[in-house]
Amino acid sequence: MEKKTPILEMKGITKRFPNVVANEQVDLELYPGEVLALLGENGAGKSCLMNVLAGLYRADEGEIFIQGKRVEINSPRDAMLLGIGMVHQNFMLVDTMTVAENIILGLSDLPFVPDMGTVSKRIRELSERYNLQVDPESHIWQLSVGEQQRVEILKLIYRGAEILILDEPTAVLTPQESKQLNRIIHQMTREGKSAIFITHKMEEVIAFSDWVRVLHKGRLVTVKKTSQTNPQELARLMVGRDVLFRLEKKDRNLGGVALELKDVQAVDDKGLPALNGISLIIRSGEILGIAGVAGNGQKQLVEVLTGLRKTTGGKIRIFGEEKSNKSPLEIINTGVSHIPADRIARGIAGDMSVANNLAMKCYRKPPLAKKGILHPKRILDLANRMIELFHIHTPTPHTHAKFLSGGNIQKTILAREIDACRGLLIAAYPSRGLDVGATEFVRNQMIAQSESGTAILLISEDLEELLTVADKIAVLFEGHIMGIFRSNEADTERLGMMMTGMKEGIGELRD
Amino acid sequence: MRIVFEKRKTLSRKAIFLVPLFSFFISLLLTAILLAIFKTNPFITYAAMFQGAFGSWPNFTETLVKAIPLMLAGLGVLIAFRLKFWNIGAEGQLAFGGIAATWVALFWSSFLASWMVLPTAILVGMLAGALWAGIPALLKVRLKVDEVLTTLMLNYVAILFAEHLYYGPWRDPKGFGFPGTPPFPEFAWLPRIAGRAHLGLVFAIVLALVIWFILNRTRLGFELEVIGNNPSAAQTQGIKIAKNIMIALLVAGALSGLAGVCEVTGISRRLQQGLSIGYGYTAIIVAWLAQLNPIAAIFVAVLIAALLVGGDQVQMMMGLPAAMGLVMQGMLLFPMLAGALFTEYKIRLIRPRTSGSLV
Ligand SMILES: Nc1ncnc2c1ncn2[C@@H]1O[C@H](COP(=O)(O)OP(=O)(O)OP(=O)(O)O)[C@@H](O)[C@H]1O
């Protein structure tokens, strides 16, 4: 294997930003027909290195070779011509256009009036060959996240990409979709294409890749054959210590009812029913997990609870008070914190400093503000405290939030919401995009919060997360609660079946 | 050779200062070429322009006279722009403020103590400006009506309304047909502090400091910043977007309205033709060049005013065609605006030999 010439080689890549060195003398090799997993803590420089390869950033030092020949990549177009394609953490599709239009968008050899019939035909051929089911005529806004990702991959294949870069592709996928992605990648490698794959999930590294490279603080620390390593070792190499993947949960006395939903109904943006009579109770000190495939009402559930969407029926009570259809501010003032599912769109103000983003929940009240006047020194103190506590990797507290790595943006939101929480935490996919160390930390934080009396609604696609963190698990399917289980009595298989809509009466828990 | 624009990954602090300066010099260069074509010596012309704007105390005060409305309206524009509310209606807000102040100055002295007329005129003028910005703001937050259209159309309404007044019902009977109202009573004059430069200068400077404080040190300013940056995040954090847009635009309109008040009570002392020479539009340029910073807006306003005054001067002195003054102002402004692009983008030259292909 090692004797093959690498299809891609990066040598001594260094990339600096003001106050940080994102990559320092990094080497990388990729062989045809193989998958390389790129690992590292949040902020280790993975995305940055891939952006250099995809022509978005320019390295300050270093060389890139394709099939042994030195190349210069100055723009995404150059990368495309060299057969390099990247699927970014945030997709870059035009919502109002069709799949086919998005796929040919930006192609250089496009006739003035493209023949959409031929394009669609070719897309159908490709999607059949790689088992990437998408309808070329449907519009992007109609597609689920998983489908949009398939469009991104199809786009790269259509353009003849030989080297695919996938930046945390599975972070937003359901476990089933991840498996499917795995099959797609293998189909492509069988044809001699290669892929670089960034992930924080160790099982995926083992399942997907041939080689592993680990970055630590911008430097390459390890190169290993996947077959010669294991998840524990990889986690240790990344974080620099053992990660236990085990959490201590003490027995707690539950308090009064913090959140009560009675027959709550709501519709989605298209006016179709999304919540069809949800009833639940969470007590203070309790963590209730919501299991289910994304798109079964999770988004609408979070939105009605946080005042961002109107209910069409039923009642929501928070700490005993009627709170259906109240404004977000009224709900925040009762002590509710909200970790949104879409961190870039809802979670941060990218052009504001990390400090101001951390203050975005409690800037209204003392000590941060008095009579409407802010206290910048105290905002900075708060920020420094949270940056340290949550290990947010940022050059300075004044750095704009958009310059942080994906995982560190997530940590900024978590720090703000967990710190400001006074009684009820609505957490949607809190560990999405976090490295193993940060994931462990956040889960521990949630457990600590619940021990001090906070009620937590935890939405997650990761069954293991739900089983270890939550006390009870409710399965959500097509806007219905299929059943509620104690997590120490639940078994994965049954949960999995209920998530696909198979209702089962036994073992259900009434509270 | 290929030229590409590359979005800057980080906003360089240096670029924020250097780019406007650099583009200013580029514009001087471009204008110099134009002047040379007209067989005029650019150095002499520039010297004359500088002389015209800053060369003597009276000239300098005239520059200030033009700078004051640019400062006030510029502040109004930049507050709205920070919210990404594209208020291009400063011209109309200014005119409507001027109309309202005229109404008070001419007709309210019958029932107001004379010392109260000027403060009342200022207040009513600011309210009128606020109203003129409040209408598009309300239409935007309630009905999502595009503010570019509404603010622009309200400019014409206000300007034509002013014309109607000074040609019609408010026309000075003793004015020999001159389009304008009768002069204001003396107690309705805004005191002048140097030459024709009036108290509006003090208002503008104080207000710039106050606005800087509000934007950077208060809850309101914080909320405006979040809204301008990411409205969805603002909504998620319980920030009342509609209310904040309304507040910001009422303030913005009041500032432009005050510019109009100062023009009628401080300069012309009546409402007359030529109330504004496009100050409301030039204010947009002021706000952009100041990069939406209120303190910077004060200095930028002086610079632009100097171009206006200096341009007028050379046009007369050098015997250039009448339109030449305007052409020069345009030539000077255009590269400065283009320069703003370079605070966000940088240019890179790429040698074709190595780009995008195997070497
Ligand atoms: N445009 C930028 N300007 C300034 N700093 C940047 C920029 N892009 C990245 N960085 C910095 O470079 C470092 C590496 O970031 P990168 O996004 O590559 O991390 P990552 O390994 O992808 O992390 P994650 O797992 O959280 O996505 C971080 O410290 C980040 O703050």
Ligand SMILES: [Mg+2]
């Ligand atoms: Mg990343």
